[in-house]
Amino acid sequence: MNSAFPFPAITGQDDAKKALLCALTSDEIRTVLIMGDRGTAKSTLARSIGMLANGKRVMTVPQNITYDRLVGSTDIETAVSSGKICLTPGLMEQGNRQILYADDINLMEEGVVRDLLSTAETGRFSLEREGMSCSIETRFLLVATMDPQEGELTPGQMDRFDLSVRLNPIAEEEMRAEIVKRNLQFERSPEEFSRKYWPATGDLKKKLEGARDRLPYVSIPKGHANLISSLCLELGIAGQRGDLAVARTAKALAALDGRDEVVFDDIRLASLLALEHRRREIPDTPPPPRPPQDRKDTDKDQNRESESPDPENSPDRSPPQQQDPDDRPQQNPPSPPPPAAEQVFDIGSTFEVIRYLDEKSKKETRKQKSGRRTRVMSADLSGHYRSFRLPDKNRNDIAVDATLRAAAPYQRMREHNGLAISVKKPDLREKVREKKIANTLLFLVDASGSMGVRRRMVAVKGAILSLLIDAYQKRDRVGLMIFRGTGAHLLLPPTRSPDLAARMLRTIPTGGMTPLTTGISEAHELLTRGRYAGAGENKSVVILTDGRVNVPVKDGSPPAELADLARNLAGCGIRFVVVDTESGFPRLGRARVLAGNLEATYFRLEDLGSRGLAAAVENTTYIQG
Amino acid sequence: MTSDNPVYPFSAIVGQEGMKDALLANIVFPSIGGVLIRGEKGTAKSTTVRALADLLPERDVMKGCIFRCSPSDTRNLCESCRSRLSGNGQPETEPTRMRVVELPLCATEDRVAGTLDIEHAITKGQKKFEPGVLASANGNILYVDEVNLLDDHIVDLLLDAAAMGVNFVEREGISYSHPARFLLVGTMNPEEGDLRPQLLDRFGLVVDVEGEKDPARRSEVVKRRLEFEKDPVAFCKKSEPEQQSVRDRIIRAKKAITGIEADNLLIDTAIKISLMLGVDGHRADLTLVKSALAFAALDGVQEVRREHVMKAAGLSLPHRMRRRPFEESRADLGSVKTLIAECYGSP
Numbered sequence: 001m002n003s004a005f006p007f008p009a010i011t012g013q014d015d016a017k018k019a020l021l022c023a024l025t026s027d028e029i030r031t032v033l034i035m036g037d038r039g040t041a042k043s044t045l046a047r048s049i050g051m052l053a054n055g056k057r058v059m060t061v062p063q064n065i066t067y068d069r070l071v072g073s074t075d076i077e078t079a080v081s082s083g084k085i086c087l088t089p090g091l092m093e094q095g096n097r098q099i100l101y102a103d104d105i106n107l108m109e110e111g112v113v114r115d116l117l118s119t120a121e122t123g124r125f126s127l128e129r130e131g132m133s134c135s136i137e138t139r140f141l142l143v144a145t146m147d148p149q150e151g152e153l154t155p156g157q158m159d160r161f162d163l164s165v166r167l168n169p170i171a172e173e174e175m176r177a178e179i180v181k182r183n184l185q186f187e188r189s190p191e192e193f194s195r196k197y198w199p200a201t202g203d204l205k206k207k208l209e210g211a212r213d214r215l216p217y218v219s220i221p222k223g224h225a226n227l228i229s230s231l232c233l234e235l236g237i238a239g240q241r242g243d244l245a246v247a248r249t250a251k252a253l254a255a256l257d258g259r260d261e262v263v264f265d266d267i268r269l270a271s272l273l274a275l276e277h278r279r280r281e282i283p284d285t286p287p288p289p290r291p292p293q294d295r296k297d298t299d300k301d302q303n304r305e306s307e308s309p310d311p312e313n314s315p316d317r318s319p320p321q322q323q324d325p326d327d328r329p330q331q332n333p334p335s336p337p338p339p340a341a342e343q344v345f346d347i348g349s350t351f352e353v354i355r356y357l358d359e360k361s362k363k364e365t366r367k368q369k370s371g372r373r374t375r376v377m378s379a380d381l382s383g384h385y386r387s388f389r390l391p392d393k394n395r396n397d398i399a400v401d402a403t404l405r406a407a408a409p410y411q412r413m414r415e416h417n418g419l420a421i422s423v424k425k426p427d428l429r430e431k432v433r434e435k436k437i438a439n440t441l442l443f444l445v446d447a448s449g450s451m452g453v454r455r456r457m458v459a460v461k462g463a464i465l466s467l468l469i470d471a472y473q474k475r476d477r478v479g480l481m482i483f484r485g486t487g488a489h490l491l492l493p494p495t496r497s498p499d500l501a502a503r504m505l506r507t508i509p510t511g512g513m514t515p516l517t518t519g520i521s522e523a524h525e526l527l528t529r530g531r532y533a534g535a536g537e538n539k540s541v542v543i544l545t546d547g548r549v550n551v552p553v554k555d556g557s558p559p560a561e562l563a564d565l566a567r568n569l570a571g572c573g574i575r576f577v578v579v580d581t582e583s584g585f586p587r588l589g590r591a592r593v594l595a596g597n598l599e600a601t602y603f604r605l606e607d608l609g610s611r612g613l614a615a616a617v618e619n620t621t622y623i624q625g
Numbered sequence: 626m627t628s629d630n631p632v633y634p635f636s637a638i639v640g641q642e643g644m645k646d647a648l649l650a651n652i653v654f655p656s657i658g659g660v661l662i663r664g665e666k667g668t669a670k671s672t673t674v675r676a677l678a679d680l681l682p683e684r685d686v687m688k689g690c691i692f693r694c695s696p697s698d699t700r701n702l703c704e705s706c707r708s709r710l711s712g713n714g715q716p717e718t719e720p721t722r723m724r725v726v727e728l729p730l731c732a733t734e735d736r737v738a739g740t741l742d743i744e745h746a747i748t749k750g751q752k753k754f755e756p757g758v759l760a761s762a763n764g765n766i767l768y769v770d771e772v773n774l775l776d777d778h779i780v781d782l783l784l785d786a787a788a789m790g791v792n793f794v795e796r797e798g799i800s801y802s803h804p805a806r807f808l809l810v811g812t813m814n815p816e817e818g819d820l821r822p823q824l825l826d827r828f829g830l831v832v833d834v835e836g837e838k839d840p841a842r843r844s845e846v847v848k849r850r851l852e853f854e855k856d857p858v859a860f861c862k863k864s865e866p867e868q869q870s871v872r873d874r875i876i877r878a879k880k881a882i883t884g885i886e887a888d889n890l891l892i893d894t895a896i897k898i899s900l901m902l903g904v905d906g907h908r909a910d911l912t913l914v915k916s917a918l919a920f921a922a923l924d925g926v927q928e929v930r931r932e933h934v935m936k937a938a939g940l941s942l943p944h945r946m947r948r949r950p951f952e953e954s955r956a957d958l959g960s961v962k963t964l965i966a967e968c969y970g971s972p
Contacts, residue, residue: 038826039906043788060802062793063781064734069795076798080750091795103788107781150823169906176896177889180910184887187656190700384734384778385796400743401797411750420750499819 004058005186006193007048008200010041011179016165019273020049021204022252023141025211029162029248030120033105033277034145036167042145045167046101049143052204058143059095061102061116064384068401070112074130079408080421085131092119095140105144106151109384113153116142117160130405151473159238162245164277211255218251220262227264231271237278245274343510345457347465384433391430402429439476439538440494443467443501444523446545446581447482448514457510460544460581463605467542468502480504481526483519485512486551490526515551516594517562519543520569527574540575544605546582547590559590566597576600579608631857635676636867639846640837644673647830647940649871650919651808652681652723653878657915658829658908659787659809661772661820661944668834669846670812674725674768680872681723682879684764688717691756692763692803701790701804724765726807728758728783730774737782741797754801759792762807772811773820780824783809787827829912830940878922885921887914891929894968898938898961904945912941931969938965 010017016034023029034042050058061070072090079085091100092115100120105113119125120142126135144161146153158164170176186193220228225247232242249270250262257266388399407427414422443464451457464480471478479494480501491504523541549558553565569576576598580591583605595602638645647660662670686693687706694706696716710716728737739757746752758767759782767783769775775783786792792805809828813820825831837843853860861868895913902909916937921929938961946957 037906038823039908041907047789060789060791060793062738062795063785064738064778064796066796068798069800073798076746077751088798091800103785104781147823150821171900173893173896173900176899176907176910177892179907180887180892180895180914183907183911184914188883399797400746401741401799404741404746405798408750419747421747423747495817 004047004050005044006197006201007045007052008204009182009186009193009197010045010048011175011182012170013041013045013165013167015269015273016045016167018253018256018269019163019165019249020045020143021052021208021211021256022249022273023143023163024049024053024208025255026215026248026252027139029245029252030140031117031142031161031163032144033158033161033164034143034167035148035164035277036145037149037169038147040167040169042147042167043103046103046143046145049099051201052208053099054205054209056098056141058099058101059091061091061100061108061112063104063108065091065108065112066385067111067387068129068405070115071125071127071129072132072136073401074132074405074408076404076408076421079405080411083409083412085409087127087132087134089136092116092125092140093136093138096138097140099141099143102142102144104146104150106146106148106153113157116144117157121160130402131409149473158277159241161277162241163249163273165273166276207256210258211252214258214260215251215255217260218254218262219260220247220250224250224262224264224267227267228271231267232275235275235279237275242275242278246270249274343452343457344507345452345461345510347458347461347505385431387432388429389432391428397431397433399429399431403427439471439540440479440527441467441471441476442479442481442494442523442527442539442541444488444519444541444543444545445480445482445508446514446516446519446548447484447508447510447512448548449484449511450514450546450548451581452510456581456583457508459583459605461505461508463579463608464505464544465502466608468505472499479526481519481523482508483515483522484510485515486518487515488519488522490522493526513551514548515553516545516547516549517553517558517565518551520562520598521553521565524569524572524574528572538575539573540577542577542579543594543600544579544581545591545594546580547578547588547592547594562594563597566594570597570599578602580604631861632675632678633672633850633853634861634864634868635673635680636871637849637853637860637864638669638673638676639842639849641669641673641834643832643940644670644834646920646923646936647832647916648673648677648810649875649878649923650916650937650940651810651829652677652875653922654882654915654919655806655808657912657919658827659811661825661828661831662810662812662834663815663831664812664834665814665816665836668836670834671770674766674810674812677766678725679868680875681725681766682872682876683720683722685718686721686764688719692760693721693765694804695764701806703803721764724761725768725810726758726762726765728762728767728769728775728779730769730771730776732758732779734778734782735797737779738792738794738796739799739801739803740794741799752798754794754799756803759786759805759807760803763803763805765807767807767809769809769811771813771817772824773813773815773817780821784824784827825944826906826908828944830916831944832940833943874923874925877925878919881925881927882918882922885918885927885929887918888929890968891917891934894934894965897968898942898964901960901964902942902946904942909941909945913937916941931965934965934969935962938962 007017019032023032034046036042047058050056068090070090070092072087072093075086075088100116102108102116105116115125119138120140123139124135124137127133170179182193228243228246228250232246237243246267247270250266253266253270254260254262385399388402391398403423404421406429407421407423410424410427411421414424416422445460445464447457451460468478477494478492478501479490480492481488481490483489491508492501495501520541520543523543527539527541549562552558553561576595578591578595578598578600580595580602582588582591592602594600635645644660644662647662651657651660662674664670684695685697687696687702687709690703690706692703692706694702696706696710696718699710702710706716735757737758739760740755742753742755745755769783786805787807787809790804790806791802794801811828819825837846849860891914892910895910895917898913899907899909913934914937917929917933920933920936921927924933939958942958942961
């Protein structure tokens, strides 16, 4: 398709253009990631480079590519006619010396992403399927785009990208106007518009050719080489990929500029392009300032990931309420009497949550390394066709392509009845389909009066919102239930719209007694009876509580009833996660006991964000000009 | 089409001007990028979309091409049309009417994207591409009822195709690509969950529809509906003059749109609005400008006026006013209207 918008006509985004030009200059730069919000010309930019790369084509890797097309598979036509197994090359092989373009790579199947990245890096992949076994060499430039709001790549995957750029919407009015004008012109008559940019495109091509010729002679002065390594060390970049990428990019930049020697500015820009995504940073959420505060009891599992001195203040931005009683009185009510009146609290600040659902699922952890989203094998005909297998029972979801490939080599020996291919039972393969929506999450939130104390609800709401953002990225189905006063209230039945849940969150009223037992039993009821019984393959209840209960269900003692119910529900097929919201001193640890009885995963509210905070601490250093 | 299975005529739909405007603007200027219609059940969402079928204009396409490639749009041809056009001079064309192609919720991935033609493979031993819904949608309207309930991986497919205007198929042994430029029209009931922001942003315009509040008009809705059900053919015949006038209006507007320039005032206004709202990306600017142009064309005037911008803003901004999935919107349409009034002067 030659319908691409001309590269030189793209307004602004200089860093991204530089990164792509570097990749076209140096064959050692093999992977470029373009990140940005919706509508920031990510794809336009990626697709426009075809016209600059002499003789290279931009080949699209579609979102739903099947494995056989990625790595190659048996060629049916030759197999049928000659009985020989012969390879039809997949995209990765066809892409040799070309450019592969993967849009929204963060939404692609993990195996595809892994293969693309490792093949791009090593220049080879091995093929072991359908009676073929070989190693195939191929060199391509992978250009990928992603919108981080839709989900992230793992740090490991990020590290495999040589360069990354982040596109930001342009704010200057004049430039924006220019963008609109050029777009309208291009749409009205693409041919004429492109012609206008021929000279500029030609110049760029010449510049690229010159740079490619010059590149082998570009050197990095010794001092600058040391600068690169110390920069990487200082930023805490693991592995050597970062160092190499900076060096290669700096050389390419120098070559593009017509120089034989790398200068400091090259390194500065190169590190921006090559290191930004290797720092474990969470974009757009600058860590809150850390007021000195260091009091917490020492749970043994608390420090495993975070060396942070203080994981407590991330979810809650207003420090006074958690501090020792002596500096509290100005703002907050004294702790004992829970206010009788209903209160509605703001939502505290959000953070990136750790993978709290992975923790307990031993069987699944291997598959879910990325944590981007949970995928389950789908039992019906919906879902993405991922691979094939020998059918186990009478299923009718036949993987026709795989079946035909299996049958093809035998055709010369079979009777045909006028057909070109005769298929026998042993040839049959069925599709393994995979679905992306998997989890149904019900948030069960303590909204009793005690949550109003020290405005604890602010932090809790912040935590829930963080969990909701996480749920959105993983496409979970979420519901919201609160308990207070005399019973539980379902504010939002499980829906695929975490956004709706976030809106409900704002209006959660707080006040009254704490019927925790009722809350848990109603949540269980909701997910096991009626219309949600079959919803989703994984069902989880996330209980945000301090473990306090003071409303009996029948006439027993509330804590005893709670313990009984919890032990009954343990192992019922629903996963429970207890998030302990207890704060202050002394800690009673009731939520931990509850978690024990439920066989639930247990977290303290503060620990949910520990990864984000740890990362934030790591990232206090910044590249200096 | 009208005779055997008549659809309720577009021009006989009572009220719902926003929805009608949005749909017509897209037909006139398809690159506006489609319409999302949000509203409760029974607000004539589907009726209106299906009614479009009877109004859609004809265009010339390459004869015999299953993707209905347009010979004038040389950059977006399928493989066979490209070789046909490069071969001998004047290609044979035939007039085709734009259609409404429905994408059912239960559609499987292979039916949407297209897949290996099984019959051909078994009888001939050769691989051949069997086109799917995206192929039928090329040059047409792709209609997804309850688009918010569509499976995620189908959504990804649609987004891919919509973004590039091409359906790249690399699956089940098949490697194929064909043009897939369609006008995406979706309806949804917001109570059943929101759309992914990524998909939401792809829709050029969004209309929120409500049931008719005025008792007199409500009863008019019922009256007409009953009349239609009693004798659809007669009802359609009665509405034919109005239908024809809508058709003419569309054709005139399609001609006129190429002559209307987006002046600096329009572009600057659009950008001021985007900056005030802090919307993501540049799609908002473009959609606002394009739909304002379309409304001017539909009104048969040569320049964009204040009311066209107002209308365009009301349809192109509501779904873009929030930056992130969980943020509240920061400004409201009221302030947008004030801004437009400042730029264009009060009426």
